[in-house]
Each structure stands twice: as C-alpha cells, then as structure tokens.
Amino acid sequence: MLIFVYKGICMSTGFKGKFHRQNILSRFAKDLVRRSRSHCELCDKHGVKLDVYELLPLEEEPYVNGCIFICEGCRKQIENPKKIIPSMWRCLNNSLYSEVPAVQVMAFRMLHRLAEKKEHWAEELIEHAYLDPELEEWANQAE
Numbered sequence: 491m492l493i494f495v496y497k498g499i500c501m502s503t504g505f506k507g508k509f510h511r512q513n514i515l516s517r518f519a520k521d522l523v524r525r526s527r528s529h530c531e532l533c534d535k536h537g538v539k540l541d542v543y544e545l546l547p548l549e550e551e552p553y554v555n556g557c558i559f560i561c562e563g564c565r566k567q568i569e570n571p572k573k574i575i576p577s578m579w580r581c582l583n584n585s586l587y588s589e590v591p592a593v594q595v596m597a598f599r600m601l602h603r604l605a606e607k608k609e610h611w612a613e614e615l616i617e618h619a620y621l622d623p624e625l626e627e628w629a630n631q632a633e
Contacts, residue, residue: 514551514552515552515557522540522554523559526559531559531585532560532561532585532596533563533581533585538562539561539562541559542557542558543558545557545628558593567579568600574607576604579601582612586619598621598625
C-alpha cells in the first residue's frame with residue numbers, strides 16, 4: 491500500500507489544489523518504486539510501507555526528482571525533529587552518496603540536524619561529504 495504525503499500546502503491553493511498535487515504525486519509511484527527497488531531511499535528498509543515525500547522548497551508543479559520514497563519511521567523523524575533517534579540515522583553514510591540528488595539533499599539536511607544535536611559522527615560525515623554546489627544550495631534551503 492502506498493500513501494502519498496504532502497506537507498506544507500499553501501493556504502491559497504485550497505482544497506482543490508491539494509488533491510491536484512496529490513494526484514500528480516500518485517503518478518510518480520511506479521517511477522519511485524522502480525528507482526528505490528521498493529526500499530526506503532534513506533534507511534534502505536524493505537518490506538515496509540513507503541511514502542512519497544516531497545522536498546522543500548516546493549516547485550509550482552511536483553516533479554519526480556523532487557521526491558524521495560521513504561518509510562514511515564524516516565518520515566516521522568523528518569517531520570518532527572524533536573523526536574529524532576540519532577542511532578537510526580547512521581544509514582545516512584550510504585544515503586549521502588546515493589545516485590539520486592534528492593536523497594543526497596535529504597541526507598545532508600538530516601546530518602545537519604544531527605550535528606546540531608552534537609552527534610560527532612554526523613559532524614564528521616558532513617566534513618568529509620561533497621555535494622555539487624547546486625545540491626548544497628538546495629540542501630541549505632531546508633524547511
């Protein structure tokens with residue numbers, strides 16, 4: 491079962507706009523399943539329910555490369571930074587080097603959150619990480 495998550499809808503888009511956006515996101519399902527091989531693109535879990543998560547800042551129209559396919563556990567911690575379980579995010583070492591730019595961006599953002607919580611391993615990963623300048627700019631436009 492796939493659930494399509496959309497967070498941060500502009501109030502001006504209204505009810506109709508929300509469902510239009512969700513409809514567009516639902517069209518990405520096959521591409522995201524294929525791209526992720528039905529694994530969470532952040533923690534690599536498989537055999538779990540996966541959600542489409544659209545990275546901020548949002549474009550006027552959703553696009554598949556602006557989305558990642560993640561498990562509920564990752565989504566909950568992304569959306570609620572106060573409940574981050576640092577040990578769960580050690581997987582970011584792999585995600586940071588994904589071939590998918592949106593996955594790299596989200597991994598970079600999560601590492602910065604963890605570094606702010608004084609997780610030294612996250613600080614070390616950031617120091618050794620390299621993102622293309624445009625991806626780093628995208629990552630820095632975080633929520």
